[in-house]
Amino acid sequence: MAKVKIGISGNIKEMPADSGWIYDAVPRGLSDCVKEAGGLPIVIPVSDPALAKDYVEMIDKLILSGGQNVDPSFYGEEKSIDSDDYHLERDEFELALIREALKQHKPIFAVCRGMQLVNVALGGTLNQAVTKHWQSYEDLTSHSLEVKPDSTVSRFFKDGNSVNSYHRQSVKDLAPGLEVTARDPRDGTIEAVEGKDGHAIIGFQWHPEFLIGHCEQHRSFFQYLVNQF
Incomplete structure (x- = not known):
């Protein structure tokens, strides 16, 4: 039986810093999660948006990985923060991937930035700066979830389950094609979304790939993602 092919959007990283050597990068945890669930991970490098159709045709499902802030021009705003953590080429390509998918x-x-980008692609907006949502790298998790009953997310996570937090932006106005299925009970930050109107979309604001080795619930979720979603 052929393996389910899961495309994972890649980031662009210069390694070592200031070397001029550019790599296509994906968190190893995402590809490991897919492999452990029986899928075949395929890294999709940042490319010309015209190639998005071909990339999506060759996969069965798409994972949008985390990374930079989303350029506010895509949701009709000007940059209001002092940050250079943007990558316009990546935004344009991944928006094309979303449209094709x-x-x-x-x-x-969609993971973290990926969830934010899906929200933007479907007509939503973002908070350009949030505080108290970037935890220490030494800590496994930083806050709990408040989960909507009878959602797909509720099949794997319950009220009080702990997740991590590595984001400096968040969903502000939710796109009409999405519904909220989990929040951070501390301040109401949207932590998970699901697609409406027949769109097969799940987004997490947290990074499940960093928790897979410590949490059976996340391993079960990736089994669902690869084999049932």
């Missing part, structure tokens, strides 16, 4: 009816799982 929706057009080709390929499920999308």
Whole structure:
């Protein structure tokens, strides 16, 4: 039986810093999660948006990985913060991936920045700066979840389950094609979304790939993602 092919959007990283050597980078945890669940991970490098159709045609499902802030021009705002943590080329390409995945009816799982970008692609906006949502790297988790009953997310996570937090932006106005299925009870930050109107979309604001080795619930979620979603 052929393995389910999961495309994972890649970031662009210069390693070592200031070396001029550019790599296509994906968190190893995402590809490991897919492999452990029986899927075949395929890294999709940042490319010309015209190639998005071809990339999406060759996969069964799409994972949008985390990374930089989303350029506010895509949701009709000017930059209001002092930050250079943006990558316009990546935004343009991944927005094309999202459009193609929706057009080709390929499920999308979006992580952190990925969830924010899906919200923007479907007509939502972002808070350009949030505080108290970037935890120490030494800590495994930093806050709990408040989960909507009878959602897909509630099949794996319950009220009080702990997750991590590594984001400096967040969803502000929710896109009409999405519904909120988990929040941070501390301040109401949207932590998970799911697609409406037949769109197979799940987004997590946290990074499940950093918790897979410590949490059976996350391993079960990736089994669902690869084999049922």
